[in-house]
Amino acid sequence: MSRYLTPSKVALLSLISIYTEGVVPNSSAIHVLSFVVSYLSPLGAGDAPSSSDGWPAQYSVSIEDLEKALKVHPSSIPGRSIWDLFLRKIWSIDSCDALELFFTEISTTLAKTREERIRERDAGLAPESGCMRLARCSPLGAFVRRAQLEFTRLQFHDSVKLWKGFVKYRLPTYRAWARRNPSDEQVPVDINLLELGLDTSSHLAQVAYGNIEDNEEDDCYVSTKEVERLLEFQIGELQRFGGRVPEELKAQLKRIIASGVTLPDLIHYLSRDKGTYQYALLNLAILQADFGCYEEAVSAMQEAVSIARESHDMNCLNFCMSWLYHFGKAFPELITEVENTGMLGNEKEGLSFLKAKAKETEMWGLLSTTLLSEAKLELQNVLQPSTGYMFRANLAFTSGITHLAWLSSETFRHCYRSSAPFEDHLKSTFRSCQLAAHIIKLAQQGRYNEASAQMADMSLERFQSLKTVELPILSDDRESASQLLSQLRAIDLPDSDLSFLLSFITVEHLIRQADYAQALELIEKTAQSIHQDNFDIQPQVKLLCLKARIFEKMGQPQRGFSLAMRAASIAYRSRLLPGLWEAIVALGGVLLSLKEFEAVAKMVESIMPQVLETSDCDLAASAYSLLVDANMGIAGRLWSEGKDNGPAKKEYMNRALGYLDSAYEQYEEIEDLRGQCEMMAKKATVMHLTGDSVLANDYAAKYLDLRKQKTSSWI
Numbered sequence: 001m002s003r004y005l006t007p008s009k010v011a012l013l014s015l016i017s018i019y020t021e022g023v024v025p026n027s028s029a030i031h032v033l034s035f036v037v038s039y040l041s042p043l044g045a046g047d048a049p050s051s052s053d054g055w056p057a058q059y060s061v062s063i064e065d066l067e068k069a070l071k072v073h074p075s076s077i078p079g080r081s082i083w084d085l086f087l088r089k090i091w092s093i094d095s096c097d098a099l100e101l102f103f104t105e106i107s108t109t110l111a112k113t114r115e116e117r118i119r120e121r122d123a124g125l126a127p128e129s130g131c132m133r134l135a136r137c138s139p140l141g142a143f144v145r146r147a148q149l150e151f152t153r154l155q156f157h158d159s160v161k162l163w164k165g166f167v168k169y170r171l172p173t174y175r176a177w178a179r180r181n182p183s184d185e186q187v188p189v190d191i192n193l194l195e196l197g198l199d200t201s202s203h204l205a206q207v208a209y210g211n212i213e214d215n216e217e218d219d220c221y222v223s224t225k226e227v228e229r230l231l232e233f234q235i236g237e238l239q240r241f242g243g244r245v246p247e248e249l250k251a252q253l254k255r256i257i258a259s260g261v262t263l264p265d266l267i268h269y270l271s272r273d274k275g276t277y278q279y280a281l282l283n284l285a286i287l288q289a290d291f292g293c294y295e296e297a298v299s300a301m302q303e304a305v306s307i308a309r310e311s312h313d314m315n316c317l318n319f320c321m322s323w324l325y326h327f328g329k330a331f332p333e334l335i336t337e338v339e340n341t342g343m344l345g346n347e348k349e350g351l352s353f354l355k356a357k358a359k360e361t362e363m364w365g366l367l368s369t370t371l372l373s374e375a376k377l378e379l380q381n382v383l384q385p386s387t388g389y390m391f392r393a394n395l396a397f398t399s400g401i402t403h404l405a406w407l408s409s410e411t412f413r414h415c416y417r418s419s420a421p422f423e424d425h426l427k428s429t430f431r432s433c434q435l436a437a438h439i440i441k442l443a444q445q446g447r448y449n450e451a452s453a454q455m456a457d458m459s460l461e462r463f464q465s466l467k468t469v470e471l472p473i474l475s476d477d478r479e480s481a482s483q484l485l486s487q488l489r490a491i492d493l494p495d496s497d498l499s500f501l502l503s504f505i506t507v508e509h510l511i512r513q514a515d516y517a518q519a520l521e522l523i524e525k526t527a528q529s530i531h532q533d534n535f536d537i538q539p540q541v542k543l544l545c546l547k548a549r550i551f552e553k554m555g556q557p558q559r560g561f562s563l564a565m566r567a568a569s570i571a572y573r574s575r576l577l578p579g580l581w582e583a584i585v586a587l588g589g590v591l592l593s594l595k596e597f598e599a600v601a602k603m604v605e606s607i608m609p610q611v612l613e614t615s616d617c618d619l620a621a622s623a624y625s626l627l628v629d630a631n632m633g634i635a636g637r638l639w640s641e642g643k644d645n646g647p648a649k650k651e652y653m654n655r656a657l658g659y660l661d662s663a664y665e666q667y668e669e670i671e672d673l674r675g676q677c678e679m680m681a682k683k684a685t686v687m688h689l690t691g692d693s694v695l696a697n698d699y700a701a702k703y704l705d706l707r708k709q710k711t712s713s714w715i
Contacts, residue, residue, distance in 0.1 A: 004150040005162055006223045007169035008060045010099070012036055013106055013147055014089040015066070016140055020109040020132045023085055028073040032082065033140075035069045040143050060226060063172055087177045090170050094191035096163040103151040110134050110141055164209060278307040278316045282323075289327070294334050298327070318357045322369065325354065329373075481509055500526065500539045507546050512674065516550050523547050541567045541579035545586040552586075557593035564590050581611050582619055588626045597633035600626055617669045624663035625675075628682060631656040650690075657686055677706045 070083035281304035288297035308317035358367035510519035544567035551560035564587035571579035635652040667675030684699035
């Protein structure tokens, strides 16, 4: 197995040689160059789109691809296409000696170095003019230099094997070549056979070349570089999808590897030995983390770091250090022991190390995640001082964060989903279901069909990872919701965002069932799981709001008041505006239980524009419902005082009716039948109090219809 050279690369060198001869017209130059570059510098397998001419980015070009790309383009020679000139070039290499001469002369296609130009000037030689030369640092020039260098490194038997492979590679074009060049005497194999008067069936030809005209595949014409690329792709698929290599593919890979002498390091993923023990530990740690065995995963990863350092395996070391860093951000209490050993240093030192090593080893994926982590750390350091002069900047940043989050999610899904790990694709799709186009939240606006369509866009065969969990849009169906929640709770989700979201959904479900004791217990359990050294403010505010709502429903508004005020204070200091509006709505519910109707009306009315901007239908419906109760409370107080405030009382009741319609529309958007029933019952009551018995009966009938529908299939 050659390290680098293959028959297809010899063919590309021949095409480059034709290009430098100046026989490719300007109208076809871009076509030829883009074709060559698409095979010399292909994109990754996952994100390799076809070029504008329809060529897939690959690492090996077939003779059929060359014919398809070159046959339709004329050359500067009348009556000859570029394909004809290409055939003449490859068939001019008529022996193993000619192949060696070809690689010797291929350097003439390169621009001369500065030292060569100085020597020619000192020798009195005139500089060349009118000939095309490739820049030595250009993609084509670098390929020519690399190919020539690799050929000089070949042993004799390897160069002979390359020649045999090239003979078989170009053999399908023999008839086309002979038809276009009838005057040239040529045999399909070697010019030396023609001089000896022998054909391919002679004993000498059989000994030297075997049955060269058979159609069996020969894997010895695959280079070590191409096998490494193939193995990198397969390993990337394993790490992204968590699947297993099919037996047929594994057998073919082993057959390719067994055909050569020089073996790539990555074959140890197929057959591991002690020299690559660190990779076994690395995969063991990842597997243990997938199953929730975090302490064992950290221990295995520490051992992998130690062995990678001893063996100077920088690729493995960089991956292990990156994994430990991000694992420590998610589970800081489990990484404390590792930090005490000094293995990672402090956070800034760890990021600096990863960034430097990623650049050295050209691990661009690691460099990207490291730079993102470094930016997050710097932003955290900047935002920690809650100073007044930073309020405007923070507010501007927060106001655009929803749109930026949606834009980033959509860019990732449409441009990078095929080359990204499936876990990232799953998270991005889930985020996009929450943040829909034009800053409209799918789930919060009741657009469940669109959210489900985005989730269904992921093909089922991608769900091979052991920790992949389908994240459904939970409905308000008691039986289905209980079943889905029990299934999700049985999974130990490693993602803190998803685990918090699952807790919030479960608490909402328990509140709807009036199971306040269990809801409080789950809130306390979730609060204890928040890490104090890197906790997120949003879950803390959400938990306080949920707890305040529960105490208000339990008839203990005084306890809920302090919790709601604490949530509002934290959200205000942190400039977490959506959390602030939710905390104020929770506070309004507590004050309403304390019969502070005027305060609730003024407070909630002041934030309604901001609440509507969040596009959270559930929050908007709750706010409108508070305004309904507050205005009805004020009207009732005026009536109980016995004062002649008929116009004022009627005004408050009309306001309540307007807010009732708005609240009903918001509940209808998210298909909340319980909220719709409640609003319809209140509307019937208001109509009855105003003396309009006809409308009161109509609304009461609608209420009964909704109630019947809810009883049959909803909570």
